[in-house]
Amino acid sequence: MARLFSPAALTGVLATIVALAAPPVRAAEPKAAPAPADAPAFFFKPNDRIVFLGDSITEQYQYSSYIELYLTTRMPKGNFTFLNAGIGGDTAYGGASRFQTHVLAEKPTAVTINFGMNDGGYGAFNPGNNKVFVEKTAAMLEMADKAGARVALLSPNAVDRRNKSNGKQYVETQKQFYAPLKDLAAKHKVSYVDQYATTRAATEKMEVDDPAAKKAVPYPDGFHTASPGGLLMAHAILTGLHAPALVSDVGIQVGNGKADTKACTVTDLKGDETSVSFTRTDDALPMPVQKDWLPMLPYTNELKDLNYYGLTVKGLNGGDYTVTIDGAAVGKFSAKELAAGVNLGTVTTGPVWEQGNKVLRAINAKNEMVKQRFFGVVRFTPPDWLADVAAERKPIELKKRMDKIDAAQAEIYKLAAPVAHKFEVTPAQ
Secondary structure, three states, X not given: OOXXXXXXXXXXXXXXXXXXXXXXXXXXXXXXXXXXXXXXXXXXXXXXXXXXXXXXXXXXXXXXXXXXXXXXXXXOOOOOEEEEEEOOOOOHHHHHHOHHHHHHHHOOOEEEEEOOOOOOOXXXXXXXXXXXXXXXXXXXXXXXXXXXXXXXXXXXXXXXXXXXXXXXXXXXXXXXXXOOHHHHHHHHOOEEEOHHHHHHHHHHHHHHHOOOOOOOOOOOOOOOOOHHHHHHHHHHHHHHOOOOOEEEEEEEEXXXXXXXXXXXXXXXXXXXXXOEEEEEEXXXXXXXXOHHHHHHHHHXXXXXXXXXXXXXXXXXXXXXXXXXXXXXXXXXXXXXXHHHOEEHHHOOOOHHHHHHHHHHHHHHHHHHHHHHHHHHHHOEEOOHHHHHHHHHHHHHHHHHHHHHHHHHHHHHHHHOOOOEEEEEEEEOO
16 A cells, blocks of 8 residues: 655655754643543643544545644643644554554554545445455554553544435445444443444435535545534544533623633623623634634534634623634624523624634644655665665665754644733623
């Protein structure tokens, strides 16, 4: 499955080798907020070196980039490293064959494994194919365990019957094909997310709400993601791995001059039953909801369980109010809605959203380097007559490119650092 380079291409690569830059200084490990004693632990940990392994759906850098976006904005001092080892058309057989060279050679602390879409064959259930799928998945889990890497085993997303020609058949094949994964994960004591079940439940609701697939379209061809499908998958995976829902929360009772806060601080609180203003400094940023994600919000719990950036104001006079951040209007809510609490984590404008969007753009730019390193260097297999040269040069090139990726990641964390903002709640005009 390796991609061969011509001797001329190899010569060009070798000619670019220069002295290696010193690695950048990375952020210190953050102090995590205490979780309830009975809360399941989140799979990802600060300082994790993460490899996303899978087929073309992983190679798309959509669900993986949105998981990365969540981790970067929610833990702006998390010191994560993100690598992607997705290859189009791959299966668990291929994944097991390259697990040592493409995954463990990167020395990950955490790995997500997302195979099965191609393994099932897109037709009727095949017991022989399923046997190979289970055996090769088990082989990857065994290799990861020996290497000391934590694993999150994922069943693939369910195909969308509205857009897949044989979707009605294959979605049932998927259910049977992935059924052994839960027990396999339990046997090997790894985390498991039944992404198939979660995404199937979502697409079945879409079939009722949008039978012609005109608005809610996670997978244009029935299984590969567009941006909305990337969100649907990231939401299923992160919530399945017990990601914290809270970004931060502010609760204000008009008249008492105090604010109840979680994961943020509030100063300069002023107001009465007609309007409120305060300065808010958060510990983290909300994920910036992309406008093409909006059709997915009804099928992802409006992101209340993943991206809750809360504001509650009680005691206002009746009527509608505009919430502004640094003078920019981000939403219009009734006094009743504000009293119940609103999630500003789904707004698509304003300075907090714009900061998060800068983080996303920087992640996408950095991931172009990650992709080029993987396909251009990690997967590079030289001809026999150049094997000795490549054995010497390849590690140098890998480190050189990794240093550049680390430097880009350090800049991303600078972009993700929260800053103070002035919030105002005033009567809508």
